[in-house]
Amino acid sequence: MIRTTHAVKAAALAGAVALVLTACGSDDDSGSGGDETAGGEAGPLIIGTLLPQTGTLAYLGPPEIAGVDLAVQEINEAGGVLGSDVEVIHADSSDADHAEVATQSVTDLISQDVQVIVGAASSSVTLNVVDDITGAEIVQISPANTATSLSGYSDFYFRTAPPDTVQGAALGNLITGDGHANVGILVFNDDYGTSLRDVVKTTVEDAGATVVYGNEGEEFDPAASSFATDVTALMATSPDAVVVLAFEQTKQIIPELVAAGVDPATIYMVDGNTADYSADFDPGTLEGAQGTIPGAFPSDDFQARLKEVDPALTDFAYGPESYDATVLAALAAVKGGGTDGATIQANMAAVSGADGGEECTSYADCVEMIDAGEDIQYVGQAGVGPFNEDNDPSSAFIGVYKYGADNKNVWVKAVEGSVGE
Incomplete structure (x- = not known):
């Protein structure tokens, strides 16, 4: 019923x-x-x-x-x-x-x-x-x-x-595994965003890479009406990969990044914004971008x-x-x-x-x-x-998705990770 x-x-x-x-x-x-x-x-x-x-x-x-x-x-x-x-x-x-x-x-x-x-x-x-x-x-x-x-x-x-300890580690390993060394993070000031940012940062730094932007104190206001200033500040640090940790704000942020010269194939997203953007962006806008979503592909x-x-x-x-x-x-x-x-x-x-x-x-x-x-x-x-004892899953899969020219995300592979107790 x-x-x-x-x-x-x-x-x-x-x-x-x-x-x-x-x-x-x-x-x-x-x-x-x-x-x-x-x-x-x-x-x-x-x-x-x-x-x-x-x-x-x-x-x-x-x-x-x-x-x-x-x-x-x-x-x-x-x-x-x-x-x-x-x-x-x-x-x-x-x-x-x-x-x-x-x-x-x-x-x-x-x-x-x-x-x-x-x-x-x-x-x-x-x-x-x-x-x-x-x-x-x-x-x-x-x-x-x-x-x-x-x-x-x-x-x-x-x-x-x-928890983000699994998705953040999977995303960080994906970024460094793709050969990126200077990572910029556009993260909104939200419990979800900052929690995930912290894990991604630790993971990429443990792999020898550097977070050049998006560290503590460099978050953006999720209620802002424009993100041009944030993108300008990010670009000033010359990142070779950009992580976008946001929700609906992503629809404004992506065009700003592309206009600033960011190769979409160097953009990474997460479960909060790895969505279908075929009705939002011009063809090719996100081609090659990747995102992670917890869970096995159904x-x-x-x-x-x-x-x-x-x-x-x-x-x-x-x-x-x-x-x-x-x-x-x-x-x-x-x-x-x-x-x-x-x-x-x-x-x-x-x-x-x-x-x-x-x-x-x-x-x-x-x-x-x-x-x-x-x-x-x-x-x-x-x-x-x-x-486990924290009522979290003791292990889980993280799906990796990639965008085509139609700005739709397609499942590529799954990575299994364990949750610390």
Whole structure:
């Protein structure tokens, strides 16, 4: 069952209006401990989503929402959770510049007794609302948060995307592996941007290269209306590679870089801006540029299943991670014998394989094994390892994408990295 409330619609509309104007409870039953199988409440599992329907990351919303909806559909086709269908309530997170949207959405989701919230996509948005969510003993699972500051933030906070220690290292190694020695970074002053910048900087410097621009104190204001001054300052340091750590601002920054003489093949981007720019730039503008997106590239079969849910999908970023977040929450409820947040939280690590167990790849197969008394390791679509002690994936893949003359990014390869505990 999929629901969107009037209050959430109003919050989304408020966020959309603000964007134009600025241009830019669960019950307290403690359930079971560890990976035990008794004690929690067994009413319907209600999953809320806090994903971007408006704002600068709205392009990430459709695949993430489709991932949740597909998981709920398949869970219910397999008999639901503890005899009841899973329900899902979609709410808008917008972005950090419209924080009131996510705040209102969380308030509304809590009032509707969700036990799990999948989201947010933005680390900054999560940092604004995570205390409200986890303080209510609601399990929060982000499919896309990467800020290192969120590792181990709360026992009730998990993520199915790896922290920036993995993506940043992969990007830094990609840059130096391409032979660049003087790296300039255009980074916005945002938790996501600075966290990722710090890892990229450490990685390239450890490889013997130099970050010539974009060091601490050289960030740009994400709400700025022009980035010409920042590009001029960057170019004055003569970089042989340019990293752009930004969101929607990228649409203004790229033309500035190209006009300043930057070879697009020396431009690198990340998950926040590795998007389809075919409708935004002249042909060839980004040809040869590369970007990284955490997560294994979705199989043809999984893409087809997502498109059955949302036929308009053209981008699949974080769809696998959203799907896995939903399945893991449902499996944790089954293993713990309850749908309250505390029971789900206590069993998340176990169903991910943190304690060992036999591998299973679908909700139906995993439930069958749980019912037989077996320990499991759910191996999902995103290809991440079991949760570690910080509730981060213990390993993950980072996809490398390259742009063609049509300014569309195409998957090239995946690099696997481990997450430090």
